[in-house]
Amino acid sequence: MSAADGETVSDLQDGIAAMVRDEAVAPGGRFDTGILGRLFDAMPLRVTAADAEGRFVYANRAALAMFELKREEVVGHTVRDILGADMVARTAAMLLALQRGETPQWSDWVTDANGARRYLEQAYAPCFDGQGGLAGFIALTRDITALKEREEALEARIAALNVAETINTAIIKTSIDPIMVVDEEGILIDLNPAAMATFGYARSNAVGRPISDLIIPPAMRRAHANGMARYTSTGISRVLDQRMSMEAQRADGSLIPIELTISEISLPQRRVFTAHLRDLSQIREAERQMEQQRDRLHQAEKLSAMGSLLAGVAHELNNPLAILVAQSTLLMETAVDAAQKRRAERIHAAADRAGRIVKSFLAMARQRPEKRETAQLNDLVRATAEMLAYGLRSHDVTLGLDLDPHLPTILADQDFIGQVVANLVINAQHALIEMEPPRHVTISTRRKNGHVRLVVSDNGPGVPDAIVGRIFDPYFTTKPAGVGTGIGLSICKSIVESHGGSIALDRGEEGGARFTVLLPAAVLAEAAPEAEGPDDRNGLTILVVDDEVDVGASLAEMLELFGHRILPAQTAREALDEGAIAEADLVFVDLRMPGIDGLKFRDQAIALNPRLADRVVIMTGDAVEGPGAIERHAGDGNIPVMEKPFTLNDVRRILAAFT
Structure with missing residues (x-):
């Protein structure tokens, strides 16, 4: 009989032990396996025999093959010599049981004398002499290292699969994106919490229902059914493993934009399909807001450009308008007859209206x-x-x-x-x-x-x-x-x-x-209402500086109506260099001039004539950038300003602060 016939070491043990008791002890009590040698050599099971001192007296062919030694290299040598210290320790533990006539057995990993690690099944049968003393023992061994390694690998794989399944389950449950699993019939068999939250379904009223009834909008259900049927019959799919964008229906009937990927999983019994979905509502809303922001930025840029354009137009228009308003005012004041005064009034009204329109546009444009x-x-x-x-x-x-x-x-x-x-x-x-x-x-x-x-x-x-x-x-x-x-x-x-x-x-x-x-x-x-006629207060010596000669001349004529003395017209540089500043009680200067602007002129004029502190009036037709530039330059102080085009009342209002 052999282990190859399906019997284990323990099955063989009883029969062999009986033969050993009858025939393995020679006359005189000496342990002898010669009688059974031929039988053991024919067995695929590893059989060894040792005397009471642990020296080998026999090893069958299967054992010698395992040891990779000849019989003469084994017989007479100890268990330690052949099998190593690990087996000595295990054999020593068996001796007491053998002396009591027991047939102990064990199975475990051991390390042999060559350092090789093996998994062995071992059974022992005692041999007694005529006086009942232990003469030796027979060891029956099966090396199942390969089988054990496969078992351990399988166990490790199962454990890994269990861990992987646990991890996958945790990932699916904690995924922030919806995941749904359907079978070949399109029936929902599982969904994660994110899917329940996104589509508004509880597991109890979702699992077991067709996916088409749950999230496919009515208008798309026929196409979905046709696609499932085509894939089931032909294996041809237009959607598997493709990233798609579409609309999905929630439990309340509302539609949301989603991104969808469907993958097939082949199981031993059937196929299932896993759908990974992403709710695009927030992304689409963010895209919409970004588009609005781009439009707003574009609009702001256009408004900014319009403001800059208006500033330039205003500066170009306000100077001639200032001349028209001033001259028409002077014509009204100096008209010799009613007809001439009416003509001057019409010119003045039209110029004044044009000036107000320009100012209104600029007021809306400036910041x-x-x-x-x-x-x-x-x-x-x-x-x-x-x-x-x-x-x-x-x-x-x-x-x-x-x-x-x-x-x-x-x-x-x-x-x-x-x-x-x-x-x-x-x-x-x-x-x-x-x-x-x-x-x-x-x-x-x-x-x-x-x-x-x-x-x-x-x-x-x-x-x-x-x-x-x-x-x-x-x-x-x-x-x-x-x-x-x-x-x-x-x-x-x-x-x-x-x-x-x-x-x-x-x-x-x-x-x-x-x-x-x-x-x-x-x-x-x-x-109190302002007086309409020219002022008769004591006159001032006034300097008017403007690169537009007609604007300066028109203002000078208005100032003369109020009884003030006007210094001869000069350029900004001439006024600073030739001493006119020292004579002036009051200065009107244009903000934008070539060479030196009105604010720098003001600073230099005050440095030359400290009496002019707070008595330099800045004139400007730039109602967009001009007020800001003047305000920044003034700091905590105050700079009087007169906007173009100016009327006789505007001039009177400015003069009232200095006379």
């Missing part, structure tokens, strides 16, 4: 801190109406003014409130463009409970109820691309509220939009 002062809202409305008159007229829009003549003043930044009026009128104009005439815009002012009320209404289509709540939101607009930026009404609301007021939208009597602005009335005392 500066708020400057609160008493203002008459009716004047701001009239100025805005003049500025927008051509645009309204060219679009066949009539503008009606219904202004309360007894309106109290307000404490406001005139430029900013003027911008509010202009924005409301321009919005009304845009709303009327697509309508057939007649097209009307009406501005009315009234006093109301300690406030001043401004109402801008039109006969347009009005604002749809669905968007009334968003009309003041920043960058919200219903206008076509290129027509509006969506910031006008938001800016209006911000300006009005910063002035302690309110703005509201409702529907007007003609069905169109009606914006109502309330601003607190000023409680300041009204200033």
Whole structure:
């Protein structure tokens, strides 16, 4: 019999032990295996025999092959010599059991004399002499190292798979992206917490249902079913392992944009499909906001460029306008008959209107801190109406003014409130463009409970109820691309509220939009009216410096009307070098001049004549960059300024501070 027949070492042990008891001990009690040698050599099992002192007396062919030694190299040598210290320790532990007639066995890893590591199954059978003493023992050994290594490798692999499965499960559960698993029929068999949160399903009402009923929008379900059927029958798929963007449906019926990748997993019993999804809602929203930011930046750049352009245009226009206003004023003052005075008044009115329009444009373009002062809202409305008159007229829009003549003043930044009026009128104009005439815009002012009320209404289509709540939101607009930026009404609301007021939208009597602005009335005392005629106070010696000769000459004539002496016209450099500064009581100087600008001229003039400190008036037609440059140069001090084009009253106001 042999282990190859399926019997274990312990199965063989009993039979061999009986033969050993009967035949392995020779006469005289000497341990002898010669009788069984031929039988053991025929066995594939490793068989060795040793005497009571642990010296080998026999090794069959299988054992010799394992030792890689000849029989004479084994017989007579100790277990330590052949098998090493590890086996000596194990054999010594067996001797007591053998002496009691027991047949011990064990299986374990051992290290042989050559340092090789083996896994052995070992069984021992005792041999006794005639007096019952232990003569020796037979050891039956099976080397199952290869089998054990395969078992351990398999166990390690199973353990690794278990660890991997645990890790994979943890990854799937903790993934921030939705993961869904479906079978070949398209039935959902698993989903992770992220999928439940994203699509609004609980596991109990999702698993076991067709995936098409859960997340595929109705319009795409037929295409999904056809794709599954085609792949099942042909193995051809257009979507496996491809990254796709599409819409998915949530449990509440809403659609969200997703990115999707589907992979096939082949299991022993079937195929399943794993879908890795990503909710793109936040990404799409971020992209939309970035696009809006790009549009806003582009719009800001255009506005900045427009402001720079307006600054240049203003400087070019304000000088000739200053001449027109000044000369027409002088003509009115010196007219010899009524007809000549009427002509001068018409010229003056047209030039003054042109100047106000330019100033209104520049006031909207320039960037500066708020400057609160008493203002008459009716004047701001009239100025805005003049500025927008051509645009309204060219679009066949009539503008009606219904202004309360007894309106109290307000404490406001005139430029900013003027911008509010202009924005409301321009919005009304845009709303009327697509309508057939007649097209009307009406501005009315009234006093109301300690406030001043401004109402801008039109006969347009009005604002749809669905968007009334968003009309003041920043960058919200219903206008076509290129027509509006969506910031006008938001800016209006911000300006009005910063002035302690309110703005509201409702529907007007003609069905169109009606914006109502309330601003607190000023409680300041009204200033005494200014005198209209030339001043007769003691005259000053005044120096006028402007690179535009006609502007300087016109101002000089105005100053002479008030009884002041004007020093001969000079260039900036001549005035500094030739002593005119020393004579002057007051200086008017243009801000922008070649060679030396007005601020540097002022500093040098004061250095030459300290009496001129705070008595150098800067004239400027640059209403965009000019005020900021003057304010920075003044620091904590004050520099008097007169904007071009200037009227006789503007000159009188400046002179009043120095006479």
